[in-house]
Amino acid sequence: MSDVAAFWNQRFIKPEYAYGDAPNDFLREQAGLLAPASRVLSLGEGEGRNAVYLAGLGHQLTAVDAAWSGLAKLLQRADAAGLSVTATLADLEQYELGEAQWDAIVSVFCHLPTALRQRVLAGVVRALKPGGLLIMEGYTPRQMAFGTGGPKEVDMLLEPAMVQQELAGLQLLRCEEIEREVLEGSFHTGRSAVLQVLGRKPG
Numbered sequence: 057m058s059d060v061a062a063f064w065n066q067r068f069i070k071p072e073y074a075y076g077d078a079p080n081d082f083l084r085e086q087a088g089l090l091a092p093a094s095r096v097l098s099l100g101e102g103e104g105r106n107a108v109y110l111a112g113l114g115h116q117l118t119a120v121d122a123a124w125s126g127l128a129k130l131l132q133r134a135d136a137a138g139l140s141v142t143a144t145l146a147d148l149e150q151y152e153l154g155e156a157q158w159d160a161i162v163s164v165f166c167h168l169p170t171a172l173r174q175r176v177l178a179g180v181v182r183a184l185k186p187g188g189l190l191i192m193e194g195y196t197p198r199q200m201a202f203g204t205g206g207p208k209e210v211d212m213l214l215e216p217a218m219v220q221q222e223l224a225g226l227q228l229l230r231c232e233e234i235e236r237e238v239l240e241g242s243f244h245t246g247r248s249a250v251l252q253v254l255g256r257k258p259g
Contacts, residue, residue, distance in 0.1 A: 058147055064123035067243075068103055073129070075102060076241035079109035080164045082193040082252050087113060089189060089254075094159035097183070099148065099176070100166030104130025104141070110162070111139040118142040120151055148176050153183035160184075163192040165205075165244065167212040174222050181225040186259025190226060196233050196249045204246030205238065214251040226255035 057065070067074050083106055090096070094115045098107045101119035103126045111117045111134060119141055121127050127143040134141040144151070149172060153161075161180050168176060180190055194214040195206035207213060216233050223231075231253050238248040 058122065058149075061122040061147065064102070064121070065125045068123050068126035068129060072242075073103050073105065074241050074243055075105065075165070076239070076244075077103075077105050077133075078240070079106050080193060080240065081236075081238075082250075083162060083164055083191055084109070086189075086191045086254055090115060090160055095157070096160045096162060097153065097158045098162040098164075100163065101130065102126045104133050106162060106164055107141050108133045108137060108139060111141050112137060115160075116140075118144060120144045120146050120148070122147045148172065153179040155182055156185050158183050158185060158188055160189040160191065163190070163194070165194055165240075167194055167207045167214075170211050170218075177219070177222040181223060181257065184226075184257040186257055188257045190223070190253060190255040192253040192255075193250055196251050198233070198249035202247055202249060204248050205240075205244035206248075216251055219251060219253060223253070223255055226257055228253065228255050230254040 096110055096115045096117050098119045101107050101121050107117045107119040119130055124145055127145055131143055197210050197213045199206050216231060220231055233251050235249055238244045
């Protein structure tokens with residue numbers, strides 16, 4: 057097991073939901089843009105709050121995470137709600153997103169080292185179908201001053217200009233750094249500096 061997987065397994069193995077059980081606010085705001093019964097991939101899904109929410113809206117969800125303990129919670133939640141979600145245990149270092157096969161890809165606070173993020177976001181552009189959407193939110197380096205959640209290494213944070221370059225190939229309908237209250241469990245709580253991205257693949 058990688059160090060990354062071990063870290064997240066330890067965080068998610070506790071009975072409470074580390075990041076709460078409600079979906080991310082930005083995802084909820086943008087979910088109405090998804091076509092009915094969209095095929096959606098959620099990256100770094102963790103304990104399932106976003107995937108279960110979207111499955112409840114009638115979408116076909118595949119959730120990827122390196123932590124089996126998070127995916128176990130996801131499957132419990134989906135089962136209790138009578139929903140079907142495909143849970144894939146995989147490290148994003150190795151996971152193949154595919155080619156033009158997703159109607160939408162979701163990345164919510166899925167922070168990766170720069171080199172890996174560049175590879176994954178290039179893969180996102182390839183993996184979206186023409187017209188497909190990327191819905192993404194993460195912390196920017198300005199978050200370090202707030203200390204209300206997120207990685208402590210600047211390399212893991214999202215600099216808007218860099219993300220714009222890394223998503224070349226998508227039409228960015230929104231790529232904006234804002235300050236907002238993030239209230240998602242005990243690890244994300246308080247005033248925060250986030251980057252919100254909504255991208256569409258042309259076609």
